[in-house]
Amino acid sequence: MRTEKRKVTDFAMKKVPSQQRSRASVKAMVQACARILEERGYAGLTTNAVAEVAGVSIGSVYEYFPGKEAIVARLAEDMLAETTALLHGRLDLTDHRHDLKVAMRHFLGALHGLMCKHRRLLRVLVFQVPYLHQLPATRQLQQELYRVLQTGLQKTRQQYRLKVAPETLYLMATSASGTLIHLVLMAPPTVDGELVLDSLATRLTDWLKQG
Amino acid sequence: MRTEKRKVTDFAMKKVPSQQRSRASVKAMVQACARILEERGYAGLTTNAVAEVAGVSIGSVYEYFPGKEAIVARLAEDMLAETTALLHGRLDLTDHRHDLKVAMRHFLGALHGLMCKHRRLLRVLVFQVPYLHQLPATRQLQQELYRVLQTGLQKTRQQYRLKVAPETLYLMATSASGTLIHLVLMAPPTVDGELVLDSLATRLTDWLKQG
Amino acid sequence: MRTEKRKVTDFAMKKVPSQQRSRASVKAMVQACARILEERGYAGLTTNAVAEVAGVSIGSVYEYFPGKEAIVARLAEDMLAETTALLHGRLDLTDHRHDLKVAMRHFLGALHGLMCKHRRLLRVLVFQVPYLHQLPATRQLQQELYRVLQTGLQKTRQQYRLKVAPETLYLMATSASGTLIHLVLMAPPTVDGELVLDSLATRLTDWLKQG
Amino acid sequence: MRTEKRKVTDFAMKKVPSQQRSRASVKAMVQACARILEERGYAGLTTNAVAEVAGVSIGSVYEYFPGKEAIVARLAEDMLAETTALLHGRLDLTDHRHDLKVAMRHFLGALHGLMCKHRRLLRVLVFQVPYLHQLPATRQLQQELYRVLQTGLQKTRQQYRLKVAPETLYLMATSASGTLIHLVLMAPPTVDGELVLDSLATRLTDWLKQG
């Protein structure tokens, strides 16, 4: 029997590990996936490589994941969780500050730090994974960012009696994230990140006050 | 990208060999397929085995065939051609004889001989190949057999002023082919094939005269 | 210690289930085997699939069976038992009737009905299971059929004072079973099964009276 | 003689086509490359596919390119040329206008139009080609953009007596290109591109006047 191929990327895990042993295995696989992406790029990510680096058999990989795409999806989810946790923490900072610009700077700095920490991995995810934007985690991250920005600014806005048009908010979000991506992944080493962040925070704040 | 599997058995060749070299390669692959089926059964038929036995690279196999099913299909076509050639020759015999029973006996004998020649291969094709009845060659063979029988008997019928109901013809065909298959593939060695063929010819002839 | 390359298939159960629960499990496995064969063909029959469909663990499957071949063998035995029971019942019919043709028709009808009931399963068993003819149940079934035919006809023969040569009996048996197989598994839907059975019964009876 | 495990990608053509026919072949290959990237993604780009779609032999492909990376590089160069030509044209517009904001809007609109025209191809290049940022054309494009922006604004600046810090220029460039990429490749269909461009032009102009 021949088999026809059709693109039906499946990002869900086949089975959720319940026992302790299997949970450790799955964790090792996801970590192996991250390491391989960093060191060899997406072209170097093979299921066999994941198995080898994780120290499990290839059979075990397919026990839990339908293919490497699902491992990447799981990795993205872990990164999303880390980011979300951080953002929520930084949001509190926003609340307690009276200076909008300082709060903004903190927010950007936190994001920037996290992105730098995973720079190599991020570069591969952004520039090489063909289905990154179909990943549930990616969609959630975008929503999350938007929500955090909106909620955070809402309070500030009330404080400052600011009104922000949705258009402006969208522009701010893309402008900020675009600049951060650019800064982290593409800027030449001569560029001083801290200065760019300062400048970005200033611009965004001004923008906001005028929007 | 994951790929979904759907049963879409493809029996057609990917490419028809045009150059002499490639035609020799394809022939070697089909012969290898036959040998492997005989010696290891259908479970032993792998594309890698075909390549190895044929003395070509695995890449060459996939150059011409989409999968092993297509190689089997091609083998079946070659066997069909051999059978058809034989039947047509034997049909002439039918024409020149005046004794219906003798003609029938010759016809059955010829088929039986051919089947015995490929006994091992036939056994595997009939009892192990899951898609044998979907093969174009199988359908053609059935039609061919039916046609040969019909045409051959038509002349005899005119000679003898016999009338044969379609129901009877179907029964004769299945009865004959069933018995032959049984005789060639399943009969214990104690059974005397020649006697069975004699008896079958007699029965069929009587049947015909009464039908 | 001989290690054969060619696996020597083992059709026997490892352990006979004694407790009620074990027997239920084994029954579930065999039924799962039947369902899978019907729905996915022999290529789809894996020990893991059997375990899943049967709702038991893969470990339990190997507790009772040395491999999937033994499960198929067990399934064949169950089918043999069903067939034997039916045939014996139908044989009684033969005894009480005075018309040989009617009795023969009943016999064929009963067999045909049973085969139709398991048509899909039968098709897979006959055309895909490589070791069907090595199965104890298959051999027994053949013997049983032969025996039933012989015994049944013996009485009839005495009644009618008929004498049947062994050659004829063999031909009748293969002719009948071949036609039935053809009718159930390969006939186009345009063929009227009842008519074919009528015709077959007539022929066989005539045959018998002449044999 | 060092043999690197990690293949050192070669982006240069093996041979520059001199004859007319060769030039047509190479053009066909590059166009085929573009079509395949659009329709099948980078994973679908194989040298064999390029040859087939271009209607040339696989041997010819390797006659001119050392591998598919070089074909992509050549494609990128063609796109660079198209972009450069357009930008230079739009730059003239900037010169002749008195309203900075309108000029900026035209500039952004022109870029946006070009990007939309190649949206599918651009998406694959940006998000799937692992070596996009190593491509000579990519580096040149960045320089070109920066240069155009700098030159264009220099004149405007003189006109308006504006002074722009390098930091601000960098921020403007990344902010603009990031927003455009986001708009063209990632924005949900609900986003009104024209409005975003208006807003972006306004912000950049204000930014400039304050910088």
Add this chain to the structure above:
DNA sequence: TATGAATGAGTATTCATTCAT
């Protein structure tokens, strides 16, 4: 006994690349 996590040999298939014609 029963479970199911883990194993890894084995199979199908692709695709960059060479080279005889």
Add this chain to the structure above:
DNA sequence: TATGAATGAATACTCATTCAT
């Protein structure tokens, strides 16, 4: 120069079977 047949290393994925719990 151009062709395209041939190669084979590399990759995805399955499934029979074992064994610690």
